Amino acid sequence: MSQSDDSEYAAYNDFEGLEEADFASLDASTSAHFATPQGKPSPVCQPAVEEPTATSPFRLFRKNGTLSVTDLISLSWCEVQYDYGLRQRRSAKLEKRPASFKTEKGKEITVRKDVAARNDRTTKRGQVIHKELEREVKPVEIEVLIASDEERWALRILNLLESLSILKLEPRTREIPVFGMIDNVVVVGIVDELQNISIASSPALRVIDTKTRISKSLPSDADAEPARLQVMLYHSLLTRLLDTSAPFDFESLWRMSKVNRNTELSTRFLEQVGLSLGTSSPTSLVEVSTYYHRRIVELDLPPLDDVLQVVYRPQKKAILRSLRPARPTREAEDLARAIELSLADQADADLAQALRASLWDPGTGIPEDSAPVQTGSSNIRREDIVPAASGSADGGGVEGTVDGNTILGTKEFVFDSPTLNVYVKSAMLWWKGRRKPRGVSESQTRRCFSCEYREGCEWREEKAAEAEEDVLWRQLGDW
Helix, strand or coil: CCCCCECCCCCCCCCCCCCCCCCCCCCCHHHHHCCCCHHCCCCCCCCCCCCCCCCHHHHHHHCCEEEEEEHHHHEEEEEEHHHHHHHHHHCCCHHHCCCCEEEECCCCECCHHHHHHHHHHHHHHHHHHHHHHHHCCCCEEEEEEEEEEEEEHHHHHHHHHHHHHHHHCCEEEEEEEEEEEECEEEEEEEEEEEEEEEEECEEEEEEEEEEEECCCCCCCCHHHHHHHHHHHHHHHHHHHCCCCCCCCHHHHHHHHHHCCCCCCCCHHHHHCCCCCCCCCCCCCCHHHHHHHHHHHHHHHHCCCCEEEEECCCCCCHHHHHCCCCCCCCCCHHHHHHHHHHHHHCCCHHHHHHHHHHEEECCEEECCCCCCCCCCCCEECCHHHHCCCCCCCCCCCCCCCCCEEEECCCCEEEECCCHHHHHHHHHHHHHCCCCCCCCCCHHHHHHHHCCCCCCCCCCHHHHHHHHHHHHHHHHHHHCC
């Protein structure tokens, strides 16, 4: 694969708004929370709990106690690159990123500005496609002002219910917030799409993710592995959230998130999300969680399908559109505003990052980031969240259409719990500072071509020194 085919693994990067994501601690009930009903294997890895070290990436870069799905899956492309991105503050806008940074070992690395700029341009092209797909299902959005962490969590839960409610009326829903707890860590993300399907006349929900590519071919199975892990993690988080036989453990979530479950939500917030102010309306997190459990039972959704899908779409149309002069139309303004609110929202920055995480595959660029703040806004459809009265296959890389949209092809695979468990355990060890980052293997070195850190990369230097030493020993052995 050429350099132009895979310009960067951008789907799994430190994106906009998550410079301050966090960790906390959970009590012994965490293990019970991950026990799966009916004797099924646990969908999410539960390694032995270890506290992060003082100099761990978690302590340094995720001070508020939450990790995103992006944070975990990012490492599957190149752990060293991701580590460097955190230290360089690649989460910032391109023009605000430092020209150089120091690694953990103290080496100063100068960033290739041309590579960073190319990756940044590629990233922005794909955003339009993804946002347009969301607008097909959620054409109307309103701005909701958030004044506290409690309101942020309430909005996340209401957005989840709103997305799931759409499935009672439509065949699919997009941008579904998810969350859960893994190894004493709060993990958040956004599922790209849930689709109603029928398997042998039985209904099921399929988890689908959309990736955009510059290349007109599908990625190799190796390059598709990050997307596969990402969708499997979404599946496992959703499994717990939709389980009516063992309701989600919100009490542990509140303790880990360090929020007050009894704090009253503001009148302004309740009005903006469309909740009435009557005595039966939820006005605190504890009441919102009770409302959530009731609504999940009422929705009576079908089970998740164990077959997962990644859909690959070309960036060509987005590229052409980005090169045209801007037109002062209301539609263009609305679209720009929607993208700004969804991707650059600093109040709900973890959701912004998770949204951007679902955009990219190894054929795209590097999203940018900004630090979260304590107040701000997010989006929700008001009319949908009013409380109720009581293996791998692909399309061969040939363009086709789904719902009228051009696609390159798809990859389907079966949920693999052991593979996900092993990966998540390893990722958590890195975040907690229990092991060093690992770079790409020799067979994956082409990934370095699209990395702005490659010229000073310590991993590459280390591997080059090892290769030189191997040659020397072979020469000595021939004497």
